[in-house]
Amino acid sequence: MKHKSRPMENGVYVYCVIRAPGxxxxxxxxxxxxxxxxxxxYKEFSSVASVAPLKKYDMENEKEIETHQNVVNExxxxxxxxxxxxxxxxxxxxxxxxxxxxxxxxxxxxxxxxEGKVELGIKIISQQEQTGRPEAGPFIDEFEKELGxxxxxxxxxxxxxxxxxxxxxxxxxxxxxxxxxxxxxxLKSKCKVFNVQYSGPWPAYNFVDIKILSKHxxxxx
Amino acid sequence: xxxxxxxxxSMMGVSVPGLNLFSxxxxxxxxAYKELYDPEITRNEIKENxxxxxxxxxxxxxxxxxxxxxxNRLEQVQKLLNANVSFL
Numbered sequence: 391m392k393h394k395s396r397p398m399e400n401g402v403y404v405y406c407v408i409r410a411p412g413x414x415x416x417x418x419x420x421x422x423x424x425x426x427x428x429x430x431x432y433k434e435f436s437s438v439a440s441v442a443p444l445k446k447y448d449m450e451n452e453k454e455i456e457t458h459q460n461v462v463n464e465x466x467x468x469x470x471x472x473x474x475x476x477x478x479x480x481x482x483x484x485x486x487x488x489x490x491x492x493x494x495x496x497x498x499x500x501x502x503x504x505e506g507k508v509e510l511g512i513k514i515i516s517q518q519e520q521t522g523r524p525e526a527g528p529f530i531d532e533f534e535k536e537l538g539x540x541x542x543x544x545x546x547x548x549x550x551x552x553x554x555x556x557x558x559x560x561x562x563x564x565x566x567x568x569x570x571x572x573x574x575x576x577l578k579s580k581c582k583v584f585n586v587q588y589s590g591p592w593p594a595y596n597f598v599d600i601k602i603l604s605k606h607x608x609x610x611x
Numbered sequence: 612x613x614x615x616x617x618x619x620x621s622m623m624g625v626s627v628p629g630l631n632l633f634s635x636x637x638x639x640x641x642x643a644y645k646e647l648y649d650p651e652i653t654r655n656e657i658k659e660n661x662x663x664x665x666x667x668x669x670x671x672x673x674x675x676x677x678x679x680x681x682x683n684r685l686e687q688v689q690k691l692l693n694a695n696v697s698f699l
Contacts, residue, residue, distance in 0.1 A: 551659035
């Protein structure tokens, strides 16, 4: 006797939180599986969500991470975004609202941090053909000093590779992004010994608690 | 029984050069297994592979092949961890 495969159950996937726009808003069919991305309001906040399969969302699934990121990028165009950890799926709308109620204080705090700001990333790696590791200290000091002047906060991130000499996230006012970019370009042109990668703008993932809607490790509720 | 005998003899203050060498080899083997089966190390390698692709140091083909290899390894490691297998 053959077992019938059961269709995967759907839940409500939350991409980010924004200040409530005042009325229900749709961001189009850009969610998982081409589902509509819409707002779920609780007091002055809205979760930006869509229907999605109720499953574990793997950190290594680049396609799904890209879908999450595309939605957030779209929302960021006109809103300050409190980012939410990738993989935050709820069984139903009622549980989203319950979590928002619990997370009210954290959302208020988060919005204060991200309002009018974006995150920019800097990675510096040693060059491939280098045999001995050149002294990175003075160069990193100059980078940190100059970029510190044009940002409101920064966070050192994990050096996950032996090639990485700096991995840092900067919180920058939206209207200072061009100034920040000019500083990065000026610093890059001075450096011949290391390679620099500049990325963003991103939502401020490294400056707020992205698990505000859940303390569960995988974000399923 | 090897480990038991080795430990027991060490406790009694008896040092047998041959046994010590075997013990060291066992330890090296265990450490190598631990490194190979540590999901964090594999995750770091996945990130490094992505980073080198983004920096333009490796082609899309090399990136994809390495990613597939690392993802398979991570899947195996996670299966082993779920089965509660430990190497130390």
